[in-house]
Amino acid sequence: METEELQNLNVHHGHNIRRIRIEKGIKQDAMAKLMNLSRPAVSKYEQTKVIDDEMLHRFSKALDVPVEYLKALEENAPSVVFENITNDVHDNNDSVVNSTGYANVQNATNIFNPIDKITELYERLLKEKDEKYAALEQRIKNLEQQK
Template sequence: MEEKEVVIKNNRVNHGRNIRRTRENKGIGQTELAELVHLSQPTVSRYEMTRSIDKDMLLRFAQALKVPVEYLETLEEDAQTIVFQNNTITNTDNGTVASGAAVIEDLTQSPVINPIDKMVELYERLLKEEKDKVAALEKRVSELEKKYEGK
């Protein structure tokens, strides 16, 4: 692995974590990525733990992951949500665009998942399951009472 000193202007950018995050979001394993960039899996693992990576190597990873190299170079560690649309990357926190190659669709039309709604949905599903269990137990108790009343 080449060790070139790369100066990152923004100390919240970590190239290796950006590669790993992008790879995981796309459902690609390290072995598969290693094949795409013609490196060994342990070498890819070391790159994913490296804070700053030279531009040529970032370009190889960006091409393999099908994202603009600027994305891997500039994505900050605390970025919340990234939307890939038409090879354009938008950080939905502040609307910054890493590559202006295509028109960004209106993000307000994207489905928004409210965590509270998900919690309510889960609670209601669990509550229904509990009610079904209670009803089944009450039915079984009733059957057993009828069975033993006759004796």
């Protein structure tokens, strides 16, 4: 144990692991397979306040996050999303095997940038608005010509 960890009482390694696992959409069974552990062992680690460095390194590789993040994340800290899509290759099961050698459970086609999706939706709404205005203007012209 590091003295810094003892001083920071709001850090709980197991809760950090659980939090990141859930944020990444990984079930405990899948995490157990990634770690070569049983599901009850993963559950036990997720309830352990201080986990040894070797096991934290294994969890950080499986979750594809820096080990310092698992060590230092406080209980009520805001979420941080780690995306490291570079140097990823697909295996035969369409899962992504990253540069650490661990497979991400999420399918690569499910990874998207929320800002891109918002922009796409906004552009589509603007286009629909412009089309409605054009249709209304055409109807007004037709009504004026009928008078």
